[in-house]
Amino acid sequence: MSGKLPFNPPQLSQFMDACWVESYFTKDEVELILKAYESKVKSAAQVADEGLDMPDLRKSTVTFLEPDDAEYAPFIHKLAQLAIQVNQQRYAFDLSGIYEPLQIAQYDSDDFFDWHTDFSNGQASTRKLSLSVQLSEPSSYEGGDLQFKVNTNEINAPKSLGTVVIFPSFIQHRVTPITSGIRKSLVAWITGPHFK
Numbered sequence: 001m002s003g004k005l006p007f008n009p010p011q012l013s014q015f016m017d018a019c020w021v022e023s024y025f026t027k028d029e030v031e032l033i034l035k036a037y038e039s040k041v042k043s044a045a046q047v048a049d050e051g052l053d054m055p056d057l058r059k060s061t062v063t064f065l066e067p068d069d070a071e072y073a074p075f076i077h078k079l080a081q082l083a084i085q086v087n088q089q090r091y092a093f094d095l096s097g098i099y100e101p102l103q104i105a106q107y108d109s110d111d112f113f114d115w116h117t118d119f120s121n122g123q124a125s126t127r128k129l130s131l132s133v134q135l136s137e138p139s140s141y142e143g144g145d146l147q148f149k150v151n152t153n154e155i156n157a158p159k160s161l162g163t164v165v166i167f168p169s170f171i172q173h174r175v176t177p178i179t180s181g182i183r184k185s186l187v188a189w190i191t192g193p194h195f196k
């Protein structure tokens with residue numbers, strides 16, 4: 001017996017629990033998404049595809065953009081380009097595209113989204129990467145930190161307008177309660193075949 005059972009998997013050396021590109025979108029690009037939010041029908045946020053109200057987990061108001069909506073194509077393509085590039089550098093996941101509506105969320109005072117992963121049962125089991133675009137000026141609200149749980153540390157993502165935060169959908173994250181003002185974000189989920 002050799003005492004070995006080699007699988008020899010390829011290894012990643014650039015993995016990060018979360019990364020970001022500050023000011024990736026311009027103020028004008030953000031403005032377009034804010035107008036979309038204003039023009040659409042909004043509802044209280046539910047949790048993943050379970051369609052559940054979980055008031056202890058999440059409180060915010062949301063609306064959605066279809067990924068092939070021509071009006072927002074330049075914005076959505078620019079976001080997709082970043083997902084592809086960051087995936088090549090850091091994650092090497094198999095990605096198929098954007099198959100879910102993009103979420104625009106508004107967090108008013110006391111709104112929050114407690115610790116969770118975007119990867120879950122059903123449709124959420126095909127989520128590979130999550131991207132959050134910061135749509136509000138940091139000076140316009142307090143609280144509302146997008147945080148990642150990395151071992152025992154809570155890592156804050158930058159809040160500057162137009163910043164995109166990218167992370168594997170299986171990473172624990174939260175948005176802390178808003179203590180004043182209003183925070184808006186756009187979240188896209190990049191789909192791929194199941195982990196295998």
Ligand SMILES: O=C(O)CCC(=O)C(=O)O
Pocket residue numbers: 103105113118132133146173174175185187
């Ligand atoms: O608002 C954010 O930046 C993130 C929200 C979030 O985690 C989600 O919608 O799954």
Ligand SMILES: [Fe+2]
Pocket residue numbers: 116117118130173
């Ligand atoms: Fe999330």
